[in-house]
Amino acid sequence: MTSPNSTAAATRKLKTRTALRTAMLELLGEKPFDQILITDLTGRANVGYATFFRHYQSTEELLNEIAGDQIRELLDMSIPVLQQFDSSVSTRALCQYVFDRRSLWRTLLTGGAAHSVRGEFVRQAREWSRKSADAKTAIPLDLGTVCAAGSTIDALAWWLERTDDYTVDEIAAFIDQLIITPFIGDA
Numbered sequence: 001m002t003s004p005n006s007t008a009a010a011t012r013k014l015k016t017r018t019a020l021r022t023a024m025l026e027l028l029g030e031k032p033f034d035q036i037l038i039t040d041l042t043g044r045a046n047v048g049y050a051t052f053f054r055h056y057q058s059t060e061e062l063l064n065e066i067a068g069d070q071i072r073e074l075l076d077m078s079i080p081v082l083q084q085f086d087s088s089v090s091t092r093a094l095c096q097y098v099f100d101r102r103s104l105w106r107t108l109l110t111g112g113a114a115h116s117v118r119g120e121f122v123r124q125a126r127e128w129s130r131k132s133a134d135a136k137t138a139i140p141l142d143l144g145t146v147c148a149a150g151s152t153i154d155a156l157a158w159w160l161e162r163t164d165d166y167t168v169d170e171i172a173a174f175i176d177q178l179i180i181t182p183f184i185g186d187a
Contacts, residue, residue: 019045125149
């Protein structure tokens, strides 16, 4: 049986981490990641400076946690669509998701955390592919997953540097034609 004190502590911890994550997301909409200070985060989240360090070692660690969750949410939304419909529907959903959160994704994919975000995206995509080990693809599933995930992230980063030049539908068609369709073939 869980004690009331441990339940209260877990609730406080979750509330603090949620406040810090929300503060990071809000601040990313206002300024570049490299200009966000811990004092900015703690002030926005209404928590003490020392409290930040009980939860995270750095602003990068907080951003990486947010990135991992964003990638998980993106893949949880887009891969089942790929499995149920044709790839163009899935790439459209993926691009719309990124576009709707473009200030965050621009920071994740074009800022200092881009390398680790790309690695996390590939890692999580490979986890998904292991769940679909019996899937028929034109090339080995793991190799295709690594190449498709890495290339998709690269294409999204390229697009986020010039979102005014290409619509969601255009970039989704590019990703589908250049990356996804060659991987899945006629599957």
